Amino acid sequence: MQIKYPVDKYSDHSGAIHRLQELNRQFAIEHGHPRKAYVQTFGCQMSEEEGEKILGVLLDSSMVEVNTQDEADVIIYNTCCVRENAEQKVYGHVGVLKGLKKRKPHLIIGIMGCMTQQPTVVEELKRSYRHVDIIAGTGNINNLPDMVCQVIEKGRRVADLSGTERIAEGTPKESHGNIKAWVTIMYGCNNFCSYCIVPYVRGRERSRSVEDIMAEVTSLAKAGVQEITLLGQNVNSYGSERGLPGGQAFAELLHTVCQVEGIKRVRFMTSHPKDLSDEIIEAVATEPKMCKQIHLPLQSGCTETLRQMNRKYTADQYRALLAKIRDRIPGVTVSTDLITGFPGETDEQHKESMAFIEECAFDMAYIFIYSRRTGTPAAKREDQIPEDVVHARFEEMQKIITDSSYKSSKAQEGTVLTVMHEGPSQSNPSMMTGRTEGNKIVLYSHQDCKPGDILKVRIDTAKTWYLEGTVITED
Ligand code: SF4
Known part of the structure; x- marks a missing residue:
């Protein structure tokens, strides 16, 4: 399903778009078929949403989508760097493309997304993966037609990492969902949790305007989308960089999005516990279209570990917030993110965390093994936890979450x-x-x-x- 927005900002790139459309027409005449595009995304929902835009831009330039990279004339990997194994997976996939490019020299290969916001990765790709034609960061999707033209017309490799702080508006999007869609409302993060690379690769918080968000939501509704999930690294602080009180601006946005005709359900993720305001809780409680669900990453249930993670709340503060949410929104589903194996976490701290997680009785949780990301404060620590201990702790955590999720499901029987x-x-x-x-x-x-x-x-x-x-x- 192709979604185009009634905003004129993408047409700033119309020169490159028309050039690429013309090059693709010539390609179709020479090869007897249109240029075929394949986009693969590694990463979170925000990356998935960006992958839809990358594909939307390529299809808008007269390419057609294919489902396997073997059939493709253009392959773009949209990458993630939040965990090391995701990065290693991408390198493995990129290595495999070398043989494909040998068999099909006109193949264009691009690597985009979070991973390429790291200078060390860019150097590595330039030096050791010479079959890669395009290296571009998260803010350069609207420049993709120009980059593809440069590769085709001049046979040159292109690296464009200039747009980290940019918000690309009006980008066409190719959505594979029929009734559900993601809408990113803000980019970047200001929180600098000590384990997290996101603020370094995605920059500081930038919020989209209400008008641009509404133009997108309205277009999606017209295309038949009925459920919207608003996305951001910390949606609760939407608008705060413009001096708007964060929680209030986001709550107002929720009320506004709920007015869109055709949209039946609205969700959001992710929330930072320190920023989930009373206004936001009230919006979820009172708006009929708001799903009674909140994803509230805890990360650890031990206050000392939370301090070392730079999370800016204590276990007691989280407990009070959870009680407030459950009190104000009866029947609400609460899910969370948890990290196991954070550096320096002692057995006692781990036990304290387990007890707190059990007490919270989450309906669902995503458990992540701590991943050491170069450039973050936690990565410099010498007290990294041995792998066998991390895995044992992971299993314990998983058991608690499996039990609490089952209890939550069991409570629904008969309702x-x-x-x-x-x-x-x-x-x-x-x-x-x-x-x-x-x-x-x-x-x-x-x-x-x-x-x-x-x-x-x-x-x-x-x-x-x-x-x-x-x-x-x-x-
Ligand atoms: S809130 Fe923390 S964990 Fe989430 S993106 Fe920002 S720095 Fe990373």
């Missing part, structure tokens, strides 16, 4: 939940699937509905990560 229908289940195509407001997957046999329908489903059986139920009514 009737509102579910947005998505379509046949990928793992069991004889069943249909949809999601609750809390983002839990529900399976049911009811066939007679279309994506986006809101169903009332009685929950019959709880599994740890999904629910099974019976459709009792349609809205």
Whole structure:
């Protein structure tokens, strides 16, 4: 599904877009088929959303999408550098492309995204991966037509990392979802958690204007999208760099997005506990379209570890915030992110953290093994935790989360939940699937509905990560 926005900012690049369209027309005549594009994204939802824009730009320049890199004439890897193994995976994939380029010399290969915001990575790609034609950062998607033209017309390798602090507006987007879409509302982060590389590679916080966000949401709604997830590294501080009180500006944005006709559900991620204001909680509690779900990364349940992580809240403050959320939004689903193996974490601190995580009774959690990222304060520490200890702690944490997630699912048995229908289940195509407001997957046999329908489903059986139920009514 191609989404174009009624904002004129992408047309600043119209010269390059027209040049590339013309080059692609010539290519189609010479090769008997249009130039084929393949985009692969490694990383979080924000990276996925940027991947949709990269593909949107290429298709807008008269290319067609293909599903495998072997068929492609242009391959772009949209990368992530938050964890070391994601980076290693990309290097492995890029290495494999060398053979493909030998067999198909006209193949254009680009590496974009967070990873290429690191000078050491750029040097490595330039030096050791000479088959890569384009190296560009996260702010350069709108420049992609120009970079592809330079490679085709001049046969030159292009590296453009100039746009880190830029907000590219109006970029066309090719979305593979039919009823759900992500909308990035801000870029960058000011928080400098001691383990995290994001502020170094994505720069300081920059918020999009309400007008640009609304233009995008309205276009998505017109294209049939019914559920929007607003994205940012810390959406709670939306607008704060412009002097707007962060929590208030974001709460107002939530109310505004909820007014868009055709949009049935609104979610957001990620929140920083220190910035989740009463206004935001109130917006989630009172707006009927707001899903009663909050993702609230805890990272550690030990106050001393939180201090060393530079998270700027204590376990007690998190506990109080959680109680406030659960009190004001009955039935709310709370999920979290957790890190295991942070440098210097003692056995006692780990135990303290486990006890707190258990007490929080999260509905869902993503557990990450600490990844040492060069350039961050935590990476310089000498008291890194041995791998076997990290893995043992990971298992313990996983058990707590599996138990609490199952308890949360079990509590739904016999209740009737509102579910947005998505379509046949990928793992069991004889069943249909949809999601609750809390983002839990529900399976049911009811066939007679279309994506986006809101169903009332009685929950019959709880599994740890999904629910099974019976459709009792349609809205
Ligand atoms: S809030 Fe912390 S963990 Fe999240 S992106 Fe910013 S620095 Fe990284």
